[in-house]
Amino acid sequence: MGVQVVSSASIVEDRGLRAWWSRAERKVVPYVFISPFYILFIVFSVGPLIYALYLSLHRWPGSGPMRHVGLGNYTYLAGDPVFLKSLWNTVYYAIGAFIFILPLALLLALLINSTLIRLKSLFRIGYFLPILTSTVAATLIFLMIFNNQFGLINQGLALLGIPALKWLDEELVKISVLAVAAWRYTGINVLYFLTGLQSIPPDLYEAAQVDGAGTWAQFRYITIPQLRPIALFVGVVTMIGSFQLFAEPLLLADGGPNDASLTLANYLYRMGFTNAKLGYGSAIGWVLALIIFGLSFIQLYLFGAFRKDD
Amino acid sequence: MDNTPTRRAQRTIAYGFLFFILISMATPFFWMISNTFKEQYEIFQLQPTLIPEEPHLRNYIRLFAEFDFAHHFLNSAFIAVVHTVSHLFLASLAGFAFAKYTFPLKNFLFLVLLGSMMVPLYTIFIPLFVLVIRLGLVNSYAGVIIPGVAAAFGIFFMKQSMEAVPDELLDSARIDGASEFRIYWQIALPLVRPALAVLAVLAFMNSWNDFVWPLVVLRSRELQTLPVVMAGMVGMYRMEHGVIMAASLLSTVPILLLFFALQKQFVRGLTVGAIKS
Numbered sequence: 001m002g003v004q005v006v007s008s009a010s011i012v013e014d015r016g017l018r019a020w021w022s023r024a025e026r027k028v029v030p031y032v033f034i035s036p037f038y039i040l041f042i043v044f045s046v047g048p049l050i051y052a053l054y055l056s057l058h059r060w061p062g063s064g065p066m067r068h069v070g071l072g073n074y075t076y077l078a079g080d081p082v083f084l085k086s087l088w089n090t091v092y093y094a095i096g097a098f099i100f101i102l103p104l105a106l107l108l109a110l111l112i113n114s115t116l117i118r119l120k121s122l123f124r125i126g127y128f129l130p131i132l133t134s135t136v137a138a139t140l141i142f143l144m145i146f147n148n149q150f151g152l153i154n155q156g157l158a159l160l161g162i163p164a165l166k167w168l169d170e171e172l173v174k175i176s177v178l179a180v181a182a183w184r185y186t187g188i189n190v191l192y193f194l195t196g197l198q199s200i201p202p203d204l205y206e207a208a209q210v211d212g213a214g215t216w217a218q219f220r221y222i223t224i225p226q227l228r229p230i231a232l233f234v235g236v237v238t239m240i241g242s243f244q245l246f247a248e249p250l251l252l253a254d255g256g257p258n259d260a261s262l263t264l265a266n267y268l269y270r271m272g273f274t275n276a277k278l279g280y281g282s283a284i285g286w287v288l289a290l291i292i293f294g295l296s297f298i299q300l301y302l303f304g305a306f307r308k309d310d
Numbered sequence: 311m312d313n314t315p316t317r318r319a320q321r322t323i324a325y326g327f328l329f330f331i332l333i334s335m336a337t338p339f340f341w342m343i344s345n346t347f348k349e350q351y352e353i354f355q356l357q358p359t360l361i362p363e364e365p366h367l368r369n370y371i372r373l374f375a376e377f378d379f380a381h382h383f384l385n386s387a388f389i390a391v392v393h394t395v396s397h398l399f400l401a402s403l404a405g406f407a408f409a410k411y412t413f414p415l416k417n418f419l420f421l422v423l424l425g426s427m428m429v430p431l432y433t434i435f436i437p438l439f440v441l442v443i444r445l446g447l448v449n450s451y452a453g454v455i456i457p458g459v460a461a462a463f464g465i466f467f468m469k470q471s472m473e474a475v476p477d478e479l480l481d482s483a484r485i486d487g488a489s490e491f492r493i494y495w496q497i498a499l500p501l502v503r504p505a506l507a508v509l510a511v512l513a514f515m516n517s518w519n520d521f522v523w524p525l526v527v528l529r530s531r532e533l534q535t536l537p538v539v540m541a542g543m544v545g546m547y548r549m550e551h552g553v554i555m556a557a558s559l560l561s562t563v564p565i566l567l568l569f570f571a572l573q574k575q576f577v578r579g580l581t582v583g584a585i586k587s
Contacts, residue, residue, distance in 0.1 A: 026411065027413065029491070030407040030408075030411035030416075033404055033406060033494070034404040034407045034408065034419065034465075036400045036403075036404070036460050037400065037404050037423065037460040037465060040457070041422075041426050043441075044434075044438060044441070044457040044458075045426060045434060047441065048434035048437035048438045049429060049437075051437035051441075052433055052436065055436065055437060104331075108328065111324050111327065112328070116320060123328050126335060126336065127332070128577070130338075132515070132562065132566060132569055133558070133562045134518070134521065134537050134561065135521055135537075136519075136521050136541050136561075137540065137557075137558035137561055137562055138338075140543075140554050140557075140558050141338045141341065141555070141558055144341070144345065144353070144554075145338060147354070150353070150354035152337075152341055152358055155357070155358040159357075183335060183338065186331075187335070188580060191580065191581050192581060195581050240430070244430060244431060244432055246432075246522055247521050247522065247541075250541075251544055265432045268435065269432075269522075272436040272439075278440070281435075281436045282436050282437065285430075285433035285434070286433060288432055288433055289429075292428075296428070
């Protein structure tokens with residue numbers, strides 16, 4: 001008897017639960033579906049971001065007690081010649097990307113997009129292929145191409161009667177790093193610019209031709225303004241990428257010679273992992289983050305991303 | 311329009327420039343391939359040879375025999391496949407939720423998601439490594455895969471394609487009593503297969519080519535991936551250039567094959583960020 005009562009009650013309860021669930025499911029489920037991202041984001045990004053700030057205020061060799069040093073790591077950075085050198089090198093790479101790789105990519109995209117040219121997909125695909133290699137494989141190939149004595153470039157120069165240049169020495173190593181980056185990243189930027197060019201409505205050009213605008217005027221008053229969104233995207237991606245350059249200088253010259261090719265990421269790695277100065281390394285990381293945030297903001301501002309009327 | 315001679319001259323210059331760049335970009339590939347069949351002395355002789363004088367396979371044999379290439383190749387493949395499959399699942403599930411439900415805080419949460427893409431890897435690099443040690447994940451594939459498996463870009467990307475799934479289909483499945491997960495799995499997911507393919511090639515390539523995170527997480531040699539092992543070849547006492555080139559070539563082949571098989575997906579995957587901006 002008693003058993004029956006209990007079981008019928010549980011059936012009622014079960015029905016209630018199921019009815020509740022069928023009502024609640026659509027409210028609860030989306031949070032469940034998105035929760036893996038937020039859990040991983042908090043554990044593996046937000047946590048470390050805050051912990052990095054905390055570490056940057058301490059001296060810590062990775063084990064044992066931490067010593068609070070306030071802003072000591074940051075003030076030390078300001079006078080650390082190797083840090084300043086790596087900062088300058090990184091800026092050099094970023095500037096190099098902006099004045100060399102991006103204009104080249106834009107020029108190639110304009111040529112491929114022009115009515116003069118056929119074989120469009122040959123060029124598109126050909127320029128694009130290098131990005132499929134890993135940075136490691138790409139840098140290893142160029143390590144041989146730039147070999148100070150017997151590299152392909154010097155062999156080529158020798159055939160022309162020009163004496164060998166030391167591509168991996170202090171004076172030229174940054175150019176060599178940029179060349180590896182240009183090889184891998186020009187093609188993808190060509191694709192980005194082509195995407196932008198192809199999204200310009202053709203009737204804009206037709207209307208301009210009717211009004212008698214020449215090629216230059218069309219480029220200046222239609223192509224450039226219409227490319228603005230894509231240029232912003234390319235600019236931000238290039239800036240973030242060049243400030244996090246790591247494998248190319250590491251494998252090409254181990255950051256050297258004499259730290260001539262060392263980037264901020266290389267120096268952070270050296271401090272954090274080779275020299276076990278985790279606090280100091282974290283301070284470099286935060287300086288890097290502030291630079292990247294600051295420059296992204298400036299780019300967004302310059303391109304008018306914050307202007308309401310756009 | 312223009313008079314013909316000017317246009318012809320323009321065309322010649324344009325083609326000349328495009329081909330010059332194309333050849334410059336192709337040369338490293340051919341140089342790499344050719345060097346895999348050469349002895350060290352031939353790589354470094356004064357007159358470079360594109361066709362090896364005495365082609366041989368010794369570099370490849372040594373790569374497999376002395377550097378255990380097949381083993382590291384499989385390590386890379388395992389990590390890339392597990393990463394790709396888990397990333398596709400988590401990204402499409404969250405993308406589905408953002409595209410097909412309305413819930414409190416949705417816009418705020420999506421903004422957080424977009425903002426997460428701004429966190430620079432190197433800023434969190436050191437504490438992330440400390441965390442992975444504390445969690446006991448150092449020197450394990452889990453330590454390589456888990457931190458980046460739910461990357462925001464994939465969710466953002468899947469949301470866009472999930473939005474195209476018709477609501478009527480989902481609602482009629484609900485009337486038939488299907489659970490929300492079944493609706494995602496059996497109705498939404500098959501409809502976004504093309505987008506999944508795009509994201510898959512992208513995720514696979516990123517994982518396959520990843521260098522710096524596996525470099526710090528995988529301490530013991532038998533677990534290491536191809537880029538890590540290849541980077542280790544550089545610092546060796548006597549650098550084996552032919553062997554290194556063979557490794558570079560063979561490590562690139564899977565991505566090249568994938569690219570030629572799924573060209574459209576590749577190009578879309580790599581430019582999608584630009585289009586969406």
